[in-house]
Every structure is written in structure tokens, then in C-alpha cells.
Amino acid sequence: MFKVELLTRDGASIAFEADATQTLLEAAERASVYPPSSCREGGCGVCRVTKVSGDAELLSCSSAALSEKERAAGDILLCRSRARSDLQLTATFDQTAIGSAPEPVRTARIVEIAPQGSTTLRLVLQYSDDPTFGQAAQFVAGQYAELAVPGAPIKRSYSLANTPNWDGLLEFLIRIQPGGAFSGYLRETATAGAELIVHGPKGQFTLDESALAPRWFVAGGTGLAPALSMLRQMAEFADPHPCRLFFGVNRVEELFALDAIEALRAGLPQLQATVCVWKPEVAWSGFAGTPSEALAKSLKEEGPRPDLYVCGPPALIAATNSVAAAAGIAQDRIFSEKFSPAEGPVEKSTEPPGRRHLWPGVIVG
Amino acid sequence: MFCYQCEQTFRSDEGAGCAGTKGMCGKDAATADLQDVLLHVCEGLGQYLHHARALGATDAEGDRFLLFAFFTTLTNVNFNAARFVQLIAEAARLRDRARALYERAARAAAKIPENLPGAAVFVPASDMNGLLAQAGEAAIRKDAAIVGEDVIGLRSLVLYGLKGVCAYAHHARVLGEERPEIYAAVEHALDLLAREPKDIEPLLEEALALGRANFVAMEALDAANTGAFGTPQPTQVRVTPVKGKAILVSGHDLKDLHEILEATKDKGINVYTHGELLPAHAYPKLKAYPHLAGNYGGAWQDQQKEFADFPGPIVMTSNCLIEPQARYRGRIFTAGPVGWAGLRHIAEGDFSQVVQAALALPGFPEDVEEKTITIGFGRTAVLGVADKVIEAVKAGQIRHFFLVGGCDGAAPGRNYYSDFADEAPDDTVILTIGCGKYRFNKHDFGTIGELPRLLDMGQCNDAYSALVVATKLAEAFGVGVNELPLSLIVSWFEQKAAAVLLTLLALGVRNVRLGPTLPAFLTPALVNVLVEKFGIQPIGEAKADIAAALARAA
Numbered sequence: 025m026f027k028v029e030l031l032t033r034d035g036a037s038i039a040f041e042a043d044a045t046q047t048l049l050e051a052a053e054r055a056s057v058y059p060p061s062s063c064r065e066g067g068c069g070v071c072r073v074t075k076v077s078g079d080a081e082l083l084s085c086s087s088a089a090l091s092e093k094e095r096a097a098g099d100i101l102l103c104r105s106r107a108r109s110d111l112q113l114t115a116t117f118d119q120t121a122i123g124s125a126p127e128p129v130r131t132a133r134i135v136e137i138a139p140q141g142s143t144t145l146r147l148v149l150q151y152s153d154d155p156t157f158g159q160a161a162q163f164v165a166g167q168y169a170e171l172a173v174p175g176a177p178i179k180r181s182y183s184l185a186n187t188p189n190w191d192g193l194l195e196f197l198i199r200i201q202p203g204g205a206f207s208g209y210l211r212e213t214a215t216a217g218a219e220l221i222v223h224g225p226k227g228q229f230t231l232d233e234s235a236l237a238p239r240w241f242v243a244g245g246t247g248l249a250p251a252l253s254m255l256r257q258m259a260e261f262a263d264p265h266p267c268r269l270f271f272g273v274n275r276v277e278e279l280f281a282l283d284a285i286e287a288l289r290a291g292l293p294q295l296q297a298t299v300c301v302w303k304p305e306v307a308w309s310g311f312a313g314t315p316s317e318a319l320a321k322s323l324k325e326e327g328p329r330p331d332l333y334v335c336g337p338p339a340l341i342a343a344t345n346s347v348a349a350a351a352g353i354a355q356d357r358i359f360s361e362k363f364s365p366a367e368g369p370v371e372k373s374t375e376p377p378g379r380r381h382l383w384p385g386v387i388v389g
Numbered sequence: 390m391f392c393y394q395c396e397q398t399f400r401s402d403e404g405a406g407c408a409g410t411k412g413m414c415g416k417d418a419a420t421a422d423l424q425d426v427l428l429h430v431c432e433g434l435g436q437y438l439h440h441a442r443a444l445g446a447t448d449a450e451g452d453r454f455l456l457f458a459f460f461t462t463l464t465n466v467n468f469n470a471a472r473f474v475q476l477i478a479e480a481a482r483l484r485d486r487a488r489a490l491y492e493r494a495a496r497a498a499a500k501i502p503e504n505l506p507g508a509a510v511f512v513p514a515s516d517m518n519g520l521l522a523q524a525g526e527a528a529i530r531k532d533a534a535i536v537g538e539d540v541i542g543l544r545s546l547v548l549y550g551l552k553g554v555c556a557y558a559h560h561a562r563v564l565g566e567e568r569p570e571i572y573a574a575v576e577h578a579l580d581l582l583a584r585e586p587k588d589i590e591p592l593l594e595e596a597l598a599l600g601r602a603n604f605v606a607m608e609a610l611d612a613a614n615t616g617a618f619g620t621p622q623p624t625q626v627r628v629t630p631v632k633g634k635a636i637l638v639s640g641h642d643l644k645d646l647h648e649i650l651e652a653t654k655d656k657g658i659n660v661y662t663h664g665e666l667l668p669a670h671a672y673p674k675l676k677a678y679p680h681l682a683g684n685y686g687g688a689w690q691d692q693q694k695e696f697a698d699f700p701g702p703i704v705m706t707s708n709c710l711i712e713p714q715a716r717y718r719g720r721i722f723t724a725g726p727v728g729w730a731g732l733r734h735i736a737e738g739d740f741s742q743v744v745q746a747a748l749a750l751p752g753f754p755e756d757v758e759e760k761t762i763t764i765g766f767g768r769t770a771v772l773g774v775a776d777k778v779i780e781a782v783k784a785g786q787i788r789h790f791f792l793v794g795g796c797d798g799a800a801p802g803r804n805y806y807s808d809f810a811d812e813a814p815d816d817t818v819i820l821t822i823g824c825g826k827y828r829f830n831k832h833d834f835g836t837i838g839e840l841p842r843l844l845d846m847g848q849c850n851d852a853y854s855a856l857v858v859a860t861k862l863a864e865a866f867g868v869g870v871n872e873l874p875l876s877l878i879v880s881w882f883e884q885k886a887a888a889v890l891l892t893l894l895a896l897g898v899r900n901v902r903l904g905p906t907l908p909a910f911l912t913p914a915l916v917n918v919l920v921e922k923f924g925i926q927p928i929g930e931a932k933a934d935i936a937a938a939l940a941r942a943a
Contacts, residue, residue: 120715124697158700160749162719188719190742190749233731236419236470236517261733264471328518 026107028052030059030073036119042107048080049102058123059115060228062170062181064103066090071102078111121228128225130154132194134218137210140280141273144199144246145210147182149220151192159192163225165257166250166333168361169194170223173209180206183335183361184225185249185281187257194222197249197281229335229361230254237331237357238266240322242315242344244336245273248281250361251335252288259291267292268322268330270315272300272340276308298322316343323351334360390421391530393909394549395464395883397800405909414465415712419517422524423473424462428548429527430480431458432508435579437487440503442573446494451483452572455579456562459555460726464883465689465709469728470517477513477520484509508583536587538912543592544582545910546887550599551578553888557606559726560707560850563644564613571609574602593918600895603888607853611768614643614850619673621767621847626670627683628831629760631659634752636743637685637699639663639692640706641850643675645724645738649704650678652740658747661685663695664709665824668847671765684762688797688827696721700753702746704735708883720746762830766820766844768854772861777840779865782874786837787818789939790875792855793829794822794846795889796882802905803828806880808931810834810843814939818842820858823849825880852889856896870898876938877901878928881908894923900941904928 025041028048032038042051049061049071062070066085075098082095083104090101100113136148149171153159163169165187172179186195200207231239231254239258241251248271258267273279285297298318300311311318315336332353334344341362348358392398393406397413410418438451458476461467488509495502511527514520525531529548533541558571581595615621636658638646646669650660659682662669667684669675686695689709696703697716704722713721713729722743724735733742771778781787793810797803807828810819819834819842826845834842846854863870879901881890887908893901900923907916907927919925928934 124716155751155754158749158751160720160746164715164719190745192749231731233729234417234419234470257731261731264475328516 066104076112079108142277165253166230167225172221183249240330242334244340247336269297272315390418425527432583434484439576439580441491444494456559467728552884561609561613566609566613600891621671624765625761629757635701642706645706688824690799764845768857788816795880899924
């Protein structure tokens with residue numbers, strides 16, 4: 025057996041043993057240590073860590089999950105690596121991201137499925153009562169869950185748009201992808217009462233609760249879901265942080281959840297929301313452009329630099345990073361989660377090592 | 390940040406105090422700095438209230454706010470920086486109102502209002518960054534280079550003792566018990582601190598005055614608890630779970646526990662106490678609820694594992710909160726002065742969400758074999774058998790009483806207290822208060838005649854009960870408390886314990902053994918003063934300390 029030491033970003037040392045036949049992720053879980061992970065097949069990069077000392081055999085994995093440059097820097101994936109000696113590893117996540125119990129797998133039933141705008145569906149599930157977890161929907165605002173169709177090889181991850189609750193409700197905003205397998209299921213098969221399997225909650229794209237800076241949310245398309253979840257929680261908790269939302273779609277007919285944004289103001293009076301349409305072909309009195317362009321405009325105003333919470337397609341993340349850098353926002357104050365089409369490989373991280381809360385596993389479609 | 394108010398503060402050869410980005414308790418620098426600013430604005434509020442009171446004018450809202458605000462700054466109570474910004478604004482509003490009150494009262498008395506110095510004229514910034522920039526003006530050590538470490542140490546003793554007084558007085562107030570002399574003492578101490586005293590003697594006098602005020606606060610709390618819930622009775626408490634939905638209530642607040650019991654009545658939910666709420670089971674009006682099912686877990690420092698394993702919601706009603714872990718972060722609620730950013734908070738006693746959570750969470754799947762412990766030996770129960778106790782002492786059946794009481798903690802060295810209890814000879818009685826008892830309260834100490842050798846007198850909040858028992862026994866034996874066959878072995882952790890220690894000193898109790906370490910804010914010179922005046926000693930080795938206590942009493 026080899027000794028493995030995982031040093032978290034906040035300085036905690038987690039130790040477990042691994043033999044040469046099991047992956048580091050399997051070894052950790054055997055020791056009741058559950059690091060963040062998603063696909064478990066080397067495809068998403070969620071379990072990426074950096075090797076400081078020792079030898080590990082890296083099995084095949086997607087270049088999107090682990091680039092050549094990252095491999096050269098000593099990065100490995102826990103789900104695709106086996107120990108060949110004692111190992112010292114460093115993680116980009118905090119100790120609190122490491123679970124001490126297996127990820128919940130629960131059943132839920134569809135209670136609502138309804139179109140929102142021309143390309144989006146609002147899906148509401150209700151957990152079944154469970155001897156281990158009860159009825160409650162426990163997660164952290166901003167997290168996502170993986171949904172699977174029983175008996176079918178369809179499994180997709182979506183961010184939760186609502187807040188933790190005792191009624192067991194899970195709300196998702198899902199972009200319908202032409203030709204997408206899960207999209208096809210939702211459009212053609214799914215009805216109220218149908219059962220789904222829910223894996224999770226997962227992810228670390230959550231509020232930095234101890235931070236004092238204003239919180240600005242930049243959301244592209246259904247990247248609104250985690251922002252909505254975090255903002256709704258702020259409203260529930262009467263959180264006094266100044267906050268802004270920059271939410272954008274490509275065309276006016278794609279707009280959705282405007283009523284939800286408006287409703288937020290009741291509990292979160294300090295919220296300033298900017299709804300953006302990139303290509304408004306019809307009369308549009310709101311911001312014409314992308315959320316990152318609206319962000320750039322607002323960052324020119326005087327005031328303390330905000331923390332940025334960004335969710336959307338890779339192009340939006342990249343554009344927002346550029347805007348933020350130009351405005352002097354430190355890299356470690358940008359929290360992002362990107363998504364990409366289901367059938368394609370998950371986009372690789374372009375952010376530097378140490379970036380917080382980068383979870384590229386959320387897939388739309 | 391700089392903070393050394395509790396026993397676990399960082400210590401090194403260079404000195405003691407948490408001064409990094411995070412304290413040993415998990416308090417971050419911004420929260421620590423904002424707490425300093427809040428206390429500084431409260432000093433200004435206290436100054437005006439003190440001067441107004443001298444002219445016969447009082448402001449109940451200002452006084453009550455002082456208790457609450459100070460309580461939020463105790464160790465392991467409130468870690469929510471944003472909350473402190475709100476509290477500072479509220480303190481400033483009340484201070485301005487108190488100034489107007491004072492000026493009106495002065496004019497009514499045909500006097501020219503005094504221009505008060507220091508905190509009275511401090512203007513807190515309107516935003517977070519501005520407040521953080523002001524923290525230096527409010528820091529306890531701001532003029533250490535001028536006044537010296539002894540003065541800083543004594544100011545700290547007064548400030549931290551004051552925090553304890555405020556916490557006890559707040560607990561009493563929420564149950565409707567208030568004493569004008571407590572408010573007067575709080576205001577007096579704040580007025581003194583705001584004047585930035587540079588002499589030792591007035592600070593020592595103030596510390597003892599606070600000790601006396603704390604005795605009144607503890608008396609008020611005792612009256613509040615017994616008035617609301619009856620007189621504690623010896624009671625067996627189940628310490629293993631029973632099957633069913635469950636809520637865990639931790640902290641010290643009996644009123645919150647009562648409201649939760651009311652909210653869960655006939656709903657099929659069992660309520661468990663945790664930590665310092667264990668003594669609640671001894672109160673007749675609380676134990677009458679059949680769904681007050683038992684006590685779960687041990688002292689506060691074990692909460693992260695215990696809360697994670699508990700299959701229902703958790704309510705933290707007062708100190709001592711540790712950083713909530715991911716496994717239970719979504720189902721822990723804070724109440725009253727307690728806070729942590731990102732947790733659900735119950736400000737107005739509406740526990741309906743907690744009930745919802747309990748019904749939605751799984752609860753205990755099955756009964757665990759029943760185990761019980763006995764508690765409830767408050768002053769009434771002990772004094773009810775005083776004649777037997779006195780007889781047993783006179784007959785030589787009871788050689789000595791040890792009060793092994795106070796806080797528990799995570800730092801090494803606290804096994805001393807369990808060692809002490811276990812090593813205490815069979816002809817001695819162990820009285821205990823506070824959560825330090827969790828180290829030994831499941832041990833079997835046997836009985837002396839019909840009297841259990843271990844008598845649990847309650848929370849740290851019940852120190853009054855122990856003092857009344859000591860005083861009554863002294864009267865019965867016709868001696869002073871210091872002549873009783875009684876030794877006090879006190880484990881301190883935070884500011885309530887500091888207040889109780891001041892009370893003991895103010896009442897003339899000598900030879901208290903204190904540990905596991907002495908307060909970091911007491912300089913060697915100040916410790917010498919306490920040793921000379923009050924015989925305070927640090928704990929040593931349990932067997933040797935027992936022998937020394939018995940030898941002195943012989």
C-alpha cells in the first residue's frame with residue numbers, strides 16, 4: 025500500500041492509502057474521503073490535482089480534462105491515476121469540498137415541465153421520501169445535479185435554480201439542444217409523474233459566504249440557473265451584500281425567467297439586474313450586447329471591486345475574464361462554471377492553476 | 390485582527406494572541422475587526438447612558454442592545470461580518486439617541502452637558518471598507534506602547550468580564566428578568582473603558598465591581614429560569630437516541646428550547662438537547678414535554694462530528710458554534726445572537742422552518758439501547774438534603790467537596806479535569822457545572838449514603854446555584870466560604886467564565902485553581918496580584934492538587 029497525502033487549498037492535510045490496482049479516487053473513497061469528481065472517466069477534469077512528489081500512473085483521459093501543459097506541470101486526475109509510490113498531492117479546492125459520505129443517489133418525479141422562451145424548459149422535480157435522506161432537498165445554492173433516465177443511457181448535469189428546501193423540490197432551467205438526447209427525452213417522453221434518478225448534489229460553484237465584497241453575477245443563457253439559486257438564497261437570508269445580475273441571451277424570443285428576476289427584488293431590494301440581448305432584431309429597450317459587455321460598462325463606475333460569479337458558455341467566461349482583468353479584479357475573486365454541449369467533449373479549463381470553483385462538468389442539452 | 394479573549398488563543402514564545410487572517414476559533418480578520426468597532430461604538434453608547442442615568446434618565450432599548458451586542462462578540466457566537474455592519478449602524482443610532490437623552494436630562498437639571506471624550510465622539514464609517522479602516526482606533530492594544538501591558542491586560546479583563554455579564558444578563562432578559570443595577574454596572578464599565586484609563590487601581594476595582602454585577606446577573610438568570618420553568622429536580626436523562634424524527638438544540642437558551650418544544654408538540658418529532666442544554670431536562674416545565682427525548686452528544690468541541698451524524702435539523706441558540714461542515718450546513722439554524730454567513734437565522738423565535746426540516750429529514754431509524762445519566766442537583770435539590778450533607782460531613786463520611794466546573798475545550802491538558810474527578814477519594818463529593826463535566830459525567834462515581842458522589846448543578850449559567858450552596862453551607866457550619874471543606878477547580882475557556890471568576894474574587898473566594906492555561910491577557914505582574922490577593926493558582930497534576938487541597942483543609 026502507498027501513502028497518499030492530499031493538501032487542500034486551505035491547508036488541510038487529508039491522508040489515505042492506495043494500492044497499485046485501484047485509482048486514487050477509488051482509494052480515497054474506500055477511506056471515506058470523497059473528493060470532488062463528476063464523470064469518473066477522465067472526461068471532465070473535476071478531480072484534477074497536482075502531484076508534488078511521488079510517482080503515479082496516468083491512464084488515458086481526455087485532453088479537454090487534462091491538457092499536455094497541465095500534465096507537464098504535474099497535474100493528474102484522481103479518477104484516472106494509480107499510485108506507484110507514496111504521493112503528495114495538492115488540490116485547488118478546500119477541505120469542505122471533500123465529502124465524508126458517498127454522493128447521494130435518489131429518485132425524483134417530474135412535477136412540472138414547461139417551456140420558457142423559445143429554447144428553454146423549466147423542469148421541476150420532487151424527491152421521493154428516502155430512508156437515508158428523508159424528503160428534503162439539501163444542497164448548496166449554486167450546485168448542480170446529474171439527472172438520469174431510468175433504464176436509458178441518458179445522463180446529464182444541470183444547475184439547480186431554486187434554493188435548498190424541505191419540500192424536496194428541485195428546479196432546473198434547461199436549454200433544449202436540437203438532437204440532444206436528454207432534450208429529446210424532455211420534449212418527447214417526459215411527463216408529469218415520470219421518474220428520474222438524481223445523482224448529487226455536486227459542484228463547488230457556490231457563494232464565498234465570508235467575502236465582504238459586492239457580488240456580481242454574469243450569466244449567459246441557462247447559466248442563469250446557479251445565479252438565480254444564489255440570489256434567491258441571498259433573498260431568503262436577507263443578505264445585505266450589494267449585488268448585480270448581468271443576464272443575457274442571443275435573441276429576444278429566447279428570454280426566460282424574467283418574472284423570477286423581478287420577483288427577486290421583493291427579498292433583495294439592493295439587486296440591480298441588467299438583461300442583455302446580443303442580437304435584438306425587434307424593438308428592445310434593454311441592453312443590446314452581451315453580459316460581459318454590460319459588465320465592462322458597469323465596472324467603469326466608482327466603487328469597491330466586486331466578486332464575480334460567472335456561468336455560461338466558454339466564450340462568455342473568457343470574455344468576462346478579460347473584462348475583469350482589465351478592471352483590476354483579482355483572478356481569485358472570479359468564480360466560474362462553464363458548460364458545453366452534451367455530445368461534445370467538455371471544454372478544457374483555460375484558467376490558470378489555482379482558480380477557484382472551476383467546475384467544467386455542467387452540460388446543457 | 391488581534392484577539393486573545395479565549396483560552397485557545399494562539400500562543401508562542403513571542404507572546405499570545407490571534408493576529409493572522411483567522412483566529413483559532415475560525416473568526417476571520419474582518420469579523421474580528423468589525424467586532425472591535427462595534428464594541429467601541431458601544432462604549433460611546435455606554436458613556437451617554439451612564440451620564441444620563443446619573444441624572445435619572447434611562448433608555449431600556451439602549452441597555453438591552455448593549456447586552457445583545459456584547460453577547461454577539463463572545464467566542465464562538467457570531468462570525469457573520471455583514472451582521473456586524475448592521476449592528477454598528479444600530480449602535481451608532483442608539484448612541485446618538487442616548488446623547489440626546491443625556492443632553493435633555495442635563496438641561497432639565499439646569500446643568501451644562503459635558504462634552505464626553507473618546508468613543509462618544511467616534512463616527513463609524515458608513516460602509517464595510519471604511520469600518521475596517523477604523524479598526525485600529527478601536528483595537529484593545531491601540532495604546533499598549535504608552536500605557537504598558539499591565540494596563541492593557543486589566544482593560545481586557547474588564548472588557549471580557551463585561552462580555553460575560555452581558556451574556557448572562559441577556560439570557561435573563563429574554564425571559565423577562567432585568568435588574569437596573571446590572572445596566573448601571575455595564576454603563577459604568579463602558580464609561581471607564583471609553584476614558585482609556587491608565588492606572589491599575591481603578592481598573593482592578595472595576596473588575597471586582599463587574600464581579601458583583603455578575604452575581605446579580607446570575608441571580609437574575611436563576612430567577613428567570615426557575616420562574617419560567619420551575620425548580621430543577623434530580624432527573625434521569627436518556628443519552629441514547631430513540632427511533633423517529635428529531636431536532637437537536639444546542640447552546641444555552643432555555644427559552645428557545647421551550648419554544649421549539651411548543652412548536653413540535655404532537656407532531657411526532659423528538660427534541661434532543663446538546664452541550665450546555667443538558668440541564669434543561671431537570672426543569673419541571675420542560676421535562677413535562679414527553680417529546681423532550683434526551684441528550685445527544687457531548688461538549689461543544691465535538692459538535693462537527695456529532696452534528697454531521699445527527700439525522701435532523703440543528704438549532705444553535707447561543708455559544709458555542711464552530712464552523713459548520715458541509716454535511717450539515719444546510720440543516721443548521723442559528724438563533725438570537727449567534728450567526729454564521731450563509732446559515733439560516735431565526736431572529737424572532739419562529740421555529741416553523743425547523744419543524745418543516747425535521748419532518749423532511751429522516752430522523753433516527755431505530756432505537757438505541759437506553760442509557761441514562763442523572764442531573765438536576767441545583768441549589769434547591771442540594772440544600773433540600775443539607776441536613777444529611779452536614780451530618781455526613783460531621784460524621785466524617787464526606788471529607789471534602791470539589792467543585793470541578795467550567796468550560797470544556799479542544800486544547801490538550803483538559804484531561805486534567807476528568808483525571809481530577811476520577812482520582813478524587815471516595816469520601817469526597819464532586820459538584821460540577823458547565824460543559825467541562827462531559828469529560829466525566831458518564832463515569833460511575835457511586836454514592837455516599839443516599840447522596841450521589843457526582844452532583845451536576847447545571848450549565849455554566851448556573852454558577853449562581855453553586856455559590857448559593859457554598860454560602861448556605863458556610864452559614865450552617867458557622868464559617869466563611871473559604872473555611873469550608875470545598876475546593877474550586879475551574880476550567881475556563883471564554884468570557885462567561887471570566888465573569889464568573891470575577892464574581893468569585895469579588896465574593897472573597899480564595900485559592901481557586903484555574904486552567905488549563907491562565908488567561909493570555911493577564912501579564913505576569915497581574916497574575917501575581919491575583920495570586921497575592923486571592924490565592925489563585927494554576928492547575929498542576931491532578932493527584933498532587935487533590936492531595937494539596939485535602940491537606941489544606943485538614
